[in-house]
Amino acid sequence: MNGTTGVEIISPNNILANAMLRAVDMVRPRLQAMGPDRVAFCVGTQINGAPHLGTSLVQTAAFLLAKATKRTFNVDAVVRFGALDNAPYDVALDPETHHAYQQTYFHALGADGVEALISKYYRAMFDSLADATGVDYEIETYSAQQTDPAFRHEFLATLGRLEQIRWPLAPSHGQVHLRLPCPECGWSEKRAERTRLLRTGSGGADFSCVCSDHGKYEIAVTADNASYLDLATLYRNLVKERLAMRDPVTLSVMVKGGDWAFGCQLVDEAFAQLPGLAPPPRVFTPMVLTDTGAKLSKSLIREGRLPAPPGSAAWMLDVTDWSGDTDSYVDTMVDLVGRMLADPKHFYRSYTTQEIDRIMSARPAANAAPRAREMNLFRRYFELVASGRKTIEVRVQYPNLRKLAAGDRIRFVCGRDEALTTVKRVSRYTSFEEMLDAEGPANVNPDSPREQQLANIRRIYGPEKEALGVLAIEIELERPTTD
Numbered sequence: 001m002n003g004t005t006g007v008e009i010i011s012p013n014n015i016l017a018n019a020m021l022r023a024v025d026m027v028r029p030r031l032q033a034m035g036p037d038r039v040a041f042c043v044g045t046q047i048n049g050a051p052h053l054g055t056s057l058v059q060t061a062a063f064l065l066a067k068a069t070k071r072t073f074n075v076d077a078v079v080r081f082g083a084l085d086n087a088p089y090d091v092a093l094d095p096e097t098h099h100a101y102q103q104t105y106f107h108a109l110g111a112d113g114v115e116a117l118i119s120k121y122y123r124a125m126f127d128s129l130a131d132a133t134g135v136d137y138e139i140e141t142y143s144a145q146q147t148d149p150a151f152r153h154e155f156l157a158t159l160g161r162l163e164q165i166r167w168p169l170a171p172s173h174g175q176v177h178l179r180l181p182c183p184e185c186g187w188s189e190k191r192a193e194r195t196r197l198l199r200t201g202s203g204g205a206d207f208s209c210v211c212s213d214h215g216k217y218e219i220a221v222t223a224d225n226a227s228y229l230d231l232a233t234l235y236r237n238l239v240k241e242r243l244a245m246r247d248p249v250t251l252s253v254m255v256k257g258g259d260w261a262f263g264c265q266l267v268d269e270a271f272a273q274l275p276g277l278a279p280p281p282r283v284f285t286p287m288v289l290t291d292t293g294a295k296l297s298k299s300l301i302r303e304g305r306l307p308a309p310p311g312s313a314a315w316m317l318d319v320t321d322w323s324g325d326t327d328s329y330v331d332t333m334v335d336l337v338g339r340m341l342a343d344p345k346h347f348y349r350s351y352t353t354q355e356i357d358r359i360m361s362a363r364p365a366a367n368a369a370p371r372a373r374e375m376n377l378f379r380r381y382f383e384l385v386a387s388g389r390k391t392i393e394v395r396v397q398y399p400n401l402r403k404l405a406a407g408d409r410i411r412f413v414c415g416r417d418e419a420l421t422t423v424k425r426v427s428r429y430t431s432f433e434e435m436l437d438a439e440g441p442a443n444v445n446p447d448s449p450r451e452q453q454l455a456n457i458r459r460i461y462g463p464e465k466e467a468l469g470v471l472a473i474e475i476e477l478e479r480p481t482t483d
């Protein structure tokens with residue numbers, strides 16, 4: 001057919017895709033059962049150097065799934081980014097026992113060093129993804145999460161069944177990788193061969209461990225104390241997912257790379273050994289494969305153990321090699337993952353680097369829509385914008401709005417309706433009163449008196465949000481669109 005582009009993806013049917021019309025329908029059963037106020041799409045990434053294509057794909061999928069959830073199910077949705085700063089920074093072998101010891105990124109770099117890494121590799125990309133999708137995000141490090149008394153309590157509650165869960169968490173030997181760093185040096189035994197649970201009770205638990213430099217030490221873990229609790233991957237996911245499922249207001253959906261589908265079998269096995277909670281819904285995203293069918297691995301290629309596969313580009317292994325700016329990278333990712341999400345057959349499968357290269361190269365540049373931030377509006381405000389009667393949009397100064405400037409485009413969204421606008425001016429105020437006095441209430445909302453507007457805005461934004469600063473965004477309607 002003339003006029004069609006070469007971007008078309010061909011995917012066979014599969015059992016999961018055959019059962020649903022939209023990829024995001026994976027979320028629907030639990031939404032129906034629970035009726036939450038909002039949905040948090042949770043994505044965890046090891047903070048250990050530059051991200052690769054697989055990382056970006058999972059993160060982009062989380063934002064696009066959140067956007068699709070808002071539209072499809074009319075419920076608020078956010079992205080929660082878990083920055084896993086307990087990734088090993090350095091590993092050393094004990095000269096006598098040959099047990100591996102490791103130091104986490106957190107212990108090697110400190111909280112400030114980890115924050116610098118997050119800023120360097122992720123914050124600009126997340127700001128851009130938030131703009132492009134209209135989805136807000138939160139970042140939490142593992143080190144911050146493990147200080148949360150609720151997280152620690154959830155961990156302590158599993159210890160009463162340690163005898164049962166240690167087999168699913170470590171099926172080959174039953175020795176769970178529970179790392180409690182040495183108080184002297186911050187290193188811990190990677191596979192916890194000599195870590196023992198001494199006693200556990202309602203107040204907490206005591207462990208004994210061995211440091212290769214400082215010998216035997218004991219660690220107490222309570223809900224409130226400061227001992228660092230480094231749980232290996234499967235155990236961490238068990239505790240994190242169980243804690244998430246206790247929240248009656250927010251439904252957590254875990255977004256994970258496709259290789260996790262195998263690993264989650266063991267997490268589910270551990271869930272089944274503990275009382276009372278079902279695992280959260282999980283969405284597994286497409287894996288990026290080499291031509292051999294193996295997952296694209298930066299380290300194997302860098303070590304020379306595998307050649308770079310056909311169709312792979314340097315940026316696929318290290319996204320900082322992308323030749324354009326962050327927005328152009330995010331736009332490309334949003335287009336790519338958007339095409340995958342368009343049909344469950346295209347989403348619940350894997351892609352070779354060659355096929356991804358083909359899809360991206362075939363993307364018609366002329367069709368690329370102008371970049372616009374998405375902002376969601378309640379229906380009554382959306383109608384005012386779409387009719388051109390509302391020319392001042394009010395927001396508080398969230399971090400991802402700090403670069404908003406004249407000439408930018410904003411696509412206002414309400415359900416399936418959209419209105420594309422151009423920013424004419426951005427003015428900053430210290431309070432809503434100051435903003436209304438300067439801008440004129442009729443420009444913010446021609447149908448509502450000043451005092452009423454003030455009350456409505458303060459219902460949306462509490463005092464702590466107002467304290468971030470108030471933005472008046474003058475907009476001009478480009479063309480009302482509806483899809």
Ligand SMILES: [Zn+2]
Nearest residue numbers: 182185211214
């Ligand atoms: Zn030590």
